[in-house]
Amino acid sequence: MTRAVGAHLVAGVVAAASLCACSKHDSPAPARSCDADPLRTGLVAMQTGVSVDAFDCNVLAWAAAYGEPDPMIFKAIIYVESRFDQFSVACPNMPCGTPAGWSAAESGCYGLMQIVPACGGSPDGAGIGGDGHPNLTKDTSISDWDGSVFNPEVNVKVGIAGIAGDRGQMKKQFPGCTVDQYTLMAIGSYNSYGSTKSCTVFNKAYDDEVLKAYAQYAKAAGYAAHPY
Secondary structure: OOOOOOOOOOOOEEEOOOOOOOOOOOOOOOOOOHHHOOOOOOEEEOOOOOEOOOOHHHHHHHHHHOOOOOOHHHHHHHHHHHOOOOOOEEOOOOOOOOOOOOOHHHOOEEOOOOEOHHHOOOHHHOOEOOOOOEOOOOOOOOHHHHHOOOOHHHHHHHHHHHHHHHHHHHHHHOOOOOHHHHHHHHHHHHHOOOOOOOOOOOOHHHHHHHHHHHHHHHHHHOOOOOOO
16 A cells, blocks of 8 residues: 655645646546646645646546546645655655665655555556666656656556545445545545544544645635535
């Protein structure tokens, strides 16, 4: 299971004109078109100067591919985890330890959603190179970039797949919760695995930080926010 341990301080964002920036890497799965991007806010992350709309194509694609009911929540998670810095590196505590043969530099949290290859569970081996180690390429001009953990296509896929997996676990462990409760339970577990105890007892400290960004983005985009 991939887990993220990212920053939790939500600061302000400022308005800026932006579009959904779709590169050749931004259509990894059957997806809704970004021509009518329902997540578009026109905001930038104050801390990094990156458009918060820059990775909407990836979010929409993978939320749809994994049947996640609320793509906007992942945009908020990206803010909390990395402030939309696709090359962000954190977790010197190495939350899943150091796998045999890996270095400490390969065992942290990476990219937009602060995915942790050391925790295992990467769908289709995404972000893992042919040598069995994480692909930490940052050079976008070479072929290795296509499989890098920092590539938004790969990173968002792994992050959303992890949360979808957590949702499935929550449904089996705690039947009878609402769709929105399962969302909160799953994203709390993504940050701190094992923190969910029931439909209403979960990682609220992390969820609250995500929901601050979520409310702001939903309002800016005119998005039909879920009543978390």
